[in-house]
């Protein structure tokens with residue numbers, strides 16, 4: 001079965017360096033928030049082009065820490081999208097705030113800015129755009145609206161490490177950029193991990209306190225924080241993979257071009273990059289009216305295509321009660337019925353790309 005994502009292939013591609021990094025940490029004897037985390041934070045901040053980066057426990061935690069540092073709490077509303085990983089919404093609720101959903105653009109699957117202002121109200125505290133599938137949201141316009149309204153912007157960059165708009169990387173536009181290092185992400189650890197980036201020293205300082213019990217000095221909490229730490233093992237492995245991130249993203253782009261050339265004219269709607277944008281293809285997501293039949297066909301041919309995501313957050317059992325505005329999310333609900341993610345990871349060979357292309361073409365989609 002050709003997997004949709006394959007973190008083991010990435011380990012094998014960089015095995016010698018990763019094994020050495022792991023041995024170094026195990027021998028070193030410091031396993032949480034040490035020299036590896038600090039070095040990784042500096043290297044990641046430099047890579048993203050942000051003043052600072054802080055390692056945290058996961059991508060969910062990155063959003064949780066960022067929103068809490070922005071002062072989001074009970075009674076507040078945070079505007080985001082429903083077509084996303086549930087973690088985006090879970091983090092908002094971890095702060096005690098209420099998520100408010102905006103519909104998406106049908107072409108990039110990201111927040112539809114033309115509908116954003118209608119979702120803002122007196123309780124709105126922050127906006128969380130998601131750079132989904134590795135394609136940046138319309139972040140410049142979103143930040144402009146937020147500035148006018150005095151709102152914070154927390155970017156969900158969990159699928160977009162290295163993606164950029166006009167040469168500037170996502171994670172530097174809003175007040176905070178939030179990254180996940182879940183193993184399948186463009187930059188993936190071998191366990192959980194995440195990071196927040198910021199150009200705002202005050203927010204960075206608050207986030208540093210929040211991630212470890214609110215400690216400014218050890219054993220003395222100056223604010224009420226919790227534990228959201230990155231460990232040394234993950235940081236050491238992330239340092240290795242960060243050195244290869246640009247080449248890995250370039251490999252993803254090559255796979256994407258292979259699909260896009262091979263599948264032109266099949267009737268599948270293929271992903272496109274907006275003007276001025278450089279996407280990093282965390283996923284290669286096409287859309288089809290015969291999505292479910294296409295998925296079955298691909299599975300029967302040993303191709304592990306998946307759906308990201310089959311049920312919008314506002315329609316999931318845990319969340320549907322709180323979303324009376326769900327009826328307005330037409331494009332979100334349509335996307336959930338039509339999207340299909342083809343196998344995408346840097347180590348996929350051109351023969352596998354051709355195999356996927358052939359299988360899709362054999363399905364005989366109407367033009």
Ligand SMILES: *Cc1c(COP(=O)(O)O)cnc(C)c1O
Nearest residue numbers: 058059060085087088158180182
């Ligand atoms: C993966 C992901 C997250 C959450 O990251 P975890 O590390 O799994 O907590 C948040 N948002 C999006 C869009 C994601 O893809």
